[in-house]
Amino acid sequence: MSTMSGYLAMTRTEFRLFRREPFSVVFVLAFPLMMMVLLAAVFGNKQADAHKIQNGMLIWRGVTPANYYTAASVAVIVAALGLLILPINLASYRERGILRRFHASSVRASTLVSGQLTLALVTFVAGTVVLAIVAKLAYHAMWPQEVLGVVVALVAGTAAFGAIGLLLATVIRTSRSAQGIGLMLFFALWLISGTAPPRAVLPTSLRDIGGLLPLSHLVTAVQNPWFGFGWSGTDLAVLAAWAVAAGVPALWLFRWD
């Protein structure tokens, strides 16, 4: 079946290109690691902090800051894919005429993107493993308690942020504007979604805005199974809703040149 063979060929191609672009490997593996190490250095790893309360909420969700940021950093890299890497890549593919070439040869937008997302998911899982090992060695952090739950959260997050990335690439024409807009969105989300300051310390208004956006849901969707709190059905459902709400119009309106 040509849809399947096209998907496999596209995925294989994405893996090849990824291997040949050392920077992207470094970014995906090193960026969340750096984020986790820096934030853990700032907020420490004291058991006493686990039960601190602010605004009526557990600041660190009942775990130490190092544990908190280990799981949260996984979500950050997924957001970076959707808000930065994917739209910039697609816009530069468009600018250089690569999308035109694919379009003329029956390649569908969904095939192109699913190849990129498959690669992204594999690198997220690899990045998560590295992150968990480093956190264990450096901070005696906990292993993910429910590995499957973490993987499912990564899948849902990849779908949601992949769809958002595709929508951004549809609306934004050039890679330069994709960089500008992507960075703005990325840092705004990063600051209000519990990935930088914990959400408990945010003013109510920012906490509410963050609660509408997908990154805060991805953070809890990853953290809950990681800390052994069980799967977070609501968060997974919100991520799935974002995937559909952004993905359907993006596939419909996708521009090849």
Next chain:
Amino acid sequence: MSLATIASGVFSDLVGVITVSHLRKAYRHVVAVDDLSFDVEAGEIFGIVGPNGAGKTTTVECLQGLRHPDGGTIQVLGLDPTSQAAELRQRIGSQLQDSALPGRLRVAESIELFAAFAHHPVDCNELLARWRLEDLRAQAFDTLSGGQRQRLFIALAFVNSPELVFLDELTQGLDPQARRSTWQLIREIRQGGTTVVLVTHFMDEAEQLCDRVAVVDGGKVVALDTPQGLIDRLGLPSVVRFTTTEPDLGWLEKLDVVESMARHGEAVEIRGIGPVLALVASELVAHGIVPLDLRVERPTVEDAFLALTGGDIRE
């Protein structure tokens, strides 16, 4: 092969491979193609020539379903490129202007990638050999020269065993040898029954390769004929040149075919329509003049093109 495919194949034989009537396409307020019509028959090499901005590329992009026309009707292989684009793209090959591949993708890998999307892919090694890409197999797209990229794009146009190929500026960036071998390969491909639509601004290419040529200017077809037909219909003069020390050649001007004669020292230039060379030569011989450098310049497609499009090349 499904019944529908057979039926549409038979249908396309009846109506021609491509039928364009009253095609219109505007970008915002700029009308790129305006009331453009032509037909392409099965098995021919059909040329579309015209100055830059004449609407050539827009036209072939509409034919390939890459752009949606604002008006008029198009049928390609019996299909509507707008509503049946997916089906159409499996049966046509495209070499596009201004396209690229991911920089680190290698030549053989890119052929394999595109073959994976074809319902009837050709053998990748055969394709690499035919377009002399074997030595470049492991080379990344970024490291290819302009001519090598061009050869790769032409090869990609044939990866799905197309019935019809669109070649937009086929030999752009190729050196003279590569141009000639590319022309030969295109002739061979036509021998195999593939119809070719060639967009070019090289008039020698149109003259060498095309069975018929549509001259497009200002978004319209201003002439459509065989290359020779284009020249003949315009009645463009031949120019006969030679040198002689003979001072008085007034008797040559009395020949019916001669329209004008000019002299610059020993150099003589005679313009005329019809068998100018033969008549001038026999008259010269009769007067005992046998110049060694007697030659004729016949009008070319380029002359016809310049006459048809007003002669100004718009960059």
